[in-house]
Amino acid sequence: MFFVANQNRQYTVLADEDLMSLLEDGDAGAFAALYDRHSRAAYSLSYRMMGDRQAAEDLTQDAFLKVWRSAGGYRSERGSVRTWILSIVHNRGIDQLRSLASRRRTQDRVEQSAPRSQPSEAFAETWRNRQREQIREALDTLPAEQLKILELAYFSGYTHVEISNLLDIPLGTVKGRMRLGLKKIRDYFGQKDMAVPR
Structure with a gap:
């Protein structure tokens, strides 16, 4: 019993990189230590992406x-x-969301082929589709570096700090690019005399 407790304590003092070396050799204790350290952050990101517990x-x-x-x-x-x-x-979350979106598109096609009983539903769906197109058009006007920041923040749920770490750029650069990107989108809708979709 003492040996196991002592061994667990040993993992807690190791750096992540050392745990990864042990994990390459199939060390379950190293895996458990990594899980203990990073599972909360992983779950938090998962929840922001999936929106469901x-x-x-x-x-x-x-x-x-x-x-x-x-x-x-x-x-x-x-x-x-x-x-x-x-x-x-x-990456796994994006894969799952794409899979869900693909299933939804298939379901939408099936539903669209069925007769609509409510004309107001058809109007609402057309309106939502047009708003999506307008947002896509606005995003297409952004430089790649601003688009990447907005995608990571708004579609993938990353915080400014996480984006800074992920892209290896200063936090101020992340915030600046986000501000510029959002301003360009607002200006795009302003030039076209449209309200910014919410």
Whole structure:
């Protein structure tokens, strides 16, 4: 019993990079220590992306399974272990959201082929589709670096600090690009004499 407790204490003093080295060799204790350190941040990002507790738990579990299987893929020169884990969560989340969107599109096509009983529903759907098109058009006018920041913040749920770490750019640059991007979108809608969609 003392040996196990002492061994667990040993993992807690190791740096993330050292735990990753152990994890490459299949060390379950190193995996548990990494999970203890980073699962809350991973769940928080999962929840922001998925918007549902159960989906966030599933995404977190899926991401850590990928961490276990892909420990050899971690490269310290590309960023911290935490950033690597959060990027796995983000990528797995994007995959899941795309899959959900694909299923929704299929469902929408089926529903659209069915006769509509309420003309007001058809009008509301047309209005929503037009707003989506307008937002897409506005986003297409942005420079790539501003677009990337807005996508990470608004579509992927990253904070300014997380974006700064992920893209390896200063926090002030992240905030500046976000401000410029949002101003350009407002100006775009102002020039076209349209209200900014909410």
